[in-house]
Amino acid sequence: MRHVNVCLAWLLTKTFWLLGIISRSQALAACPALRLVHSCTHLFQCHKRIKALFGGSLMPPKGTGKKVRKMDPLSDVLELIGFRSSIYFQKNFCGNWKMSVSxxxxxxxxxxxRGTAVIEHDGHVENLTAGDLVLFPKGASHAICDNPDSxxxxxxxxxxGLQAGDEPFLDGAPTTRMICGHFQYDLAHQHPLVKDLPPRILLKTSEMELGTLLSSLISLIVNETLTKEIGSRTVTQYLSQALFASILRAHFVLEGSQIGFYSGIRDARIVSALSAIHEPDGWKYNLADLASIAGMSRSSFAAIFKSHMGQTPGDxxxxxxxxxxxxxxxxxGQTIDQIAHDCGYGSSxxxxxxxxxVMGVNPSQLRTTSH
Structure with missing residues (x-):
């Protein structure tokens, strides 16, 4: 009966929305099920756009004689480095204010x-306006304020203070509304994606083609974080990956980068090889196999792969x-022997x-310090 009531509420709310009896915001506020469907629809649309922007999951060129499971190298890397996100708050900043971040x-x-702000980082001061997004990919001490002298x-x-109900920066008229949060991943995993990230990324989203997508993703993440509806953790995780990927894409397009991991996943030949390497049993492919999958000679493939990734295919x-x-x-869960076998080794x-x-420590030492 409960499921019937949920479905009925969804149908009635959707009908009232379509007939114009209630607004879109009223409909989403009234019906949790409709909010979930609406978020998932946006997520699906964002996923399609991100997949297209990053080259998606590509099959190897025809005629290579090898079939590689469809995979998305960027998603593989985000999963490997333990990617997740957190929204701290969305709030108004009033009067004179300054927040220092360690x-x-x-x-x-x-x-x-909404409004304006000033960002201070590494001796530099930059003015921010509505629609601006600043990201410190590797973490950095900085301050954001209305005025450096505040x-x-x-x-x-x-x-x-927010958690205790003692909200700061409320003296005076509202000057700025801001969303703050973080992306978290293991910086110890020195994958080329992580190493290629600059210390700071500043995007003027109001002036960009992807601006609407970025602001929509942020709004959806905030909504999911605040409402905590069923499935919100999963939805937030995928929305965050889409947001992070969009930020990287926008940055590298603006910078015109022709080298590094980003340029590699824009090359269908390199994507095919990466997809093979990222397979669960990707260790079975040698240089000749990877070159064949990419549809290139071994020498050309090795040179182009290294120019993109900064290391040889074998490394x-x-x-x-x-x-x-x-x-x-x-x-x-897994023993060291099992992990060794999964990595293609005949002995531990x-x-x-x-x-x-590669890691500088023995597997047994790492396991001891991790548990």
Missing amino acids: DTGFAQFHYIV PATSGQDVIA YALNWRMFKARRSLEKP SAFSRAFRA
Whole structure:
């Protein structure tokens, strides 16, 4: 009966919305099921756009003689580095205000919904206006304020005050509305994607083709965070990945980057090879196999792959196997022998030598410190 009532509420609310009896915002507020459907619809549309922008999951060129499972290299990397996100708050800042943010190791971001702000970082001062998004991909100490001379309050104290119901920066008229949060991933995984990230990214979304998409994604994430409806954690996770991917894409397009991981996943030949390497049993492919999958000669493939990724195909494949092994070692369940087998090694001793060469520690040492 409960499911019938939910369906009936959804149908009635949707009908009233379509007939114009209630507004879109009233409909979404009245019916949790409709909010979930609406968020999932936006998520699906965003996923299609991000997939198209990043080259999507591509099959190898025809005639290579090999079939590789469809995969998305960017999603593989985000999963490997333990990508997740958190929204701290969306609030008004009034009068004179300044928030100092320490380097937490997270990728902090600030999005100006309304008004203006000033960002201070590494001796530089930049003015922000509505629609601007600033991201510190590797974490960095910085301050955001209405004026550099305003007295500062730490970001931790701001969050603590909000949680305790003692909201700061309310003296005077509202000057700025801002959304703050972070993306979190393991910086110890020195994948080319992480290494290629600059210390700061500033996007003027109001002047960009992707501006509407970015602002919509942020609004959806905030809504899911605040409402905490069924499935909100999963929806938020995928929306956050779409937002992070969109920010990277916008940045690299503006910078005109022709090298690095981003340029690699824009090349269908490299995507095909990466998809093969990222397979669960991707260790079975040698240089000749990968070149064939990419539809290139071995010498051309090796040169182009290194120009994009900054390392040889063999080094990338080895590092990828060890990164995956590290993630498995950090979780309970599998033995070191099982992980060695999954990585294509016939013995745990051979696996341990390779792991130590890449990670600097033995698998047993990492497992001990992780649990």
